[in-house]
Amino acid sequence: MLVPIVAKPGTSRRNLTGSWRTMQKPHFLQQNCIACRRCLLICPEGCIEGDKKNTYHTDYDYCKGCGNCVAICPKDDIEMVPEETEL
């Protein structure tokens, strides 16, 4: 008798960790962004995406609101705003 003992790749995506946020979330201003990609690299959730300048944004389904993207952005183009803020 065998029961499953392995897990299939990427199935963690079913778990929407955005629900962890309570107080604040990042707002990507997309004004002075130089597409250095540092926000994408530093995000612990890997949920920031972008390509050319001023296209970087996060996936609020997964963003836990840690704020490290704000800290690393060399152009101060990301800011933390209250969770309720309409974006």
Add this chain to the structure above:
Amino acid sequence: MKEFIEGSAAIARTIKMCKPGVISAYPITPQTHIGENLVQFIANGEMECQFVNAESEHSSASIILGVSAVGVRAYNSTSSQGLLLMAEVLYSIAGMRFPLVITCANRAVSSPINIWNDQQDSVTLRDSGWIQFYAENNQEACDLHIQAYRIAEDQNISLPVMVCVDGYILTHAVEVVNLPDQEQVDGFLPPLKPLHVLDPQDPVSMGVLYDPSSYMETRYAIQETMSEALELIPRVASEFKEMFGRESGGLIQEYRTSDADKVIVAMGSVVSTVKEVVDEMRGEGEKVGAIKVITHRPLPSQALYDSLKDVPEIAVLDKSISLGAAGPLHMDLKYTFQGKNVSPKISGFVAGLGGRDITRDSIREIFDRLSGEQINCQFVNLDVEQMVNAT
């Protein structure tokens, strides 16, 4: 072909024919010759195999776990302290359903340190989910390894198998062994087709966290598989007989038990001595017999019950002890008979610990003692003088 060969060397030759892709082992007396023989074959270019010189048994067991995870056949052998050191890895291997085969050359466990034979080491791992076989002689030792790979790798089983051989008594004995041909082994062992493999083409995560909502089912699955193994093991033994022409392996072997009044049940090389005493006593008109337990896990309860249900007096000879309780095989027999219509006397004897010789006289004495009261746990052949000053 028959050869006059040391037990360890015979096992090594057999493993060579089973064609593992990787072997990893760590030296420990008295099994070291097995690994040394194998690595010499590799050094001579006689085996397509890598030998990974692990820096401990915990690592050697983990290494073969990794080998099995990529779908390659592997092998390891150890004893005593080495087996205990790799204990958590053995549980991990069984839980992850890797079809590995290892040899345990049975040796007493410290402390005190003692390098001679008893079965405490492998018996300590009987809860681990490994299938466990005990060889009576070197012929059976070799044959059981071949059957072990076949059973482990069966896609319905996919459980690891431990072949236990009494240290020194078998590993270092030089006797006649009929070693099979490579063609016979190739015909008997199909190539390994694992359940899951680590492969970038089809990635999976193995060894994932299972919380209380999912862990128990994995243990139940192993328990069920052990029952399925009880069916498969005798079938494989029959197929083995067809291919290789001799009886070897299986669940238990009956020796002159059909009309016996008294039977001794034991595992491993001591069964040979019991058989000799049985023959002697039969010659004197005594109706005695022996049962060799070849498969200890899964426990062949039904087979034992069927063989022994008409025997009024049974002795179980354990070469180990669950300290604070009794001999493990003895307790297994009691479990087998509890609640059945018949209730024979089942006495338990602990003998041969730390390599203490088990003599024919001791065996006779056990048969004689069976006429009296049921015995729960009696140590055989203790040196009374040594214990005079014990508090």
Add this chain to the structure above:
Amino acid sequence: MATKHLLASGHTACAGCGQAIAARLVVDAAGSDVIIANSTGCLEVFSNIYPRTAWEVPWIHSLFENPASVASGIEAGLRSLGKLDNVRVIAQGGDGSSADIGFQAISGMFERGHDILYVCYDNGAYMNTGVQRSSQTPFDASTTTTPSGKKSFGKKMPKKDLALIFAAHGIPYSATASVAFPTDVQRKVKRALDIRGPKYLQIFVPCPLGWRHDPALTYDIARLAVETGLFPVIEYRDGELASVRKIDAPKPVEEYLKPQGRFRHLFSAPGGEEEIEKIQAIADANIRKFNMVKERPKKEEKMPELKKFTLEKLAKCDGKEGRPAYVAYKGKVYDVSKNNLWSDGDHMGMHEAGRDLTADMEDAPHGEDNMLDMPVVGELEG
């Protein structure tokens, strides 16, 4: 553009987890032709819970102290199958597994010379079991098994130098990195995986929960660890020190210690100041040992007669096919070939050598010092 990370979102790491950042950087840099053997620990626990896993590559976890041995078996098995040329093997774990309980297995793996990269995620304690000390816990840090109290300032011993210990095994590559410099982490992973043989990489990863700091400060604290000299970012190649990440002006260790609750007792307890001085001494010793402070050419030094470059001539120095890699900035021509971040005349996949990059500096995430620090080989004509 959707980036497919090989450690997917939806894992249950704490917000701001340094190890989550590093683990994703590592697996993304390694690519999908990789097999990972992971130890028990935070990473293992937060990256999967049946039936979900965040891993997009083949991954195995067995026990706490055996990823190195499991990986050794995987590597041997792959060699047996003839697949080792196309698949890379990584063994990884936290500092608890790597430095302590699993140390023997790593030593054995390296001594045997397996073709495996070992990655140690160093957050300085056994975090998964609740912040107990490891041999990587820094001096005077408070953990649950080295707590600060009336008679204790926390851990009495400094960090054991793992990169050096493993370099001493004779492996071709042993290095440290930090999540403060994510591209450096990825570059080092790629560099390591290009080497056939045993490799070691230790990545500094802050832990907001264990270190008791604001999750938003993970990046900043990681930077401060390097900028104070407390965590040297270095590479050993074949046993010799091959690179050191230099710092401009070392920051005082207080800046690093202050935001972390695990060092709070140093700022409140009597005798704390002396302890901070001891930590400063550790930082200073590192700075001296690795010659960590950047050297600036003194302004009074007379610059030698400079070679003249036309744009045409400069264009030939593009760093390709063995040619030198030169870049012009504000009229001077700099030699970028020996710089870590320039490879075959390419910088970050965004800039090329052989050109005047003065205008591009505006868009850079760094200042002009990075350019000014490089050797001048001439000046631009016209």
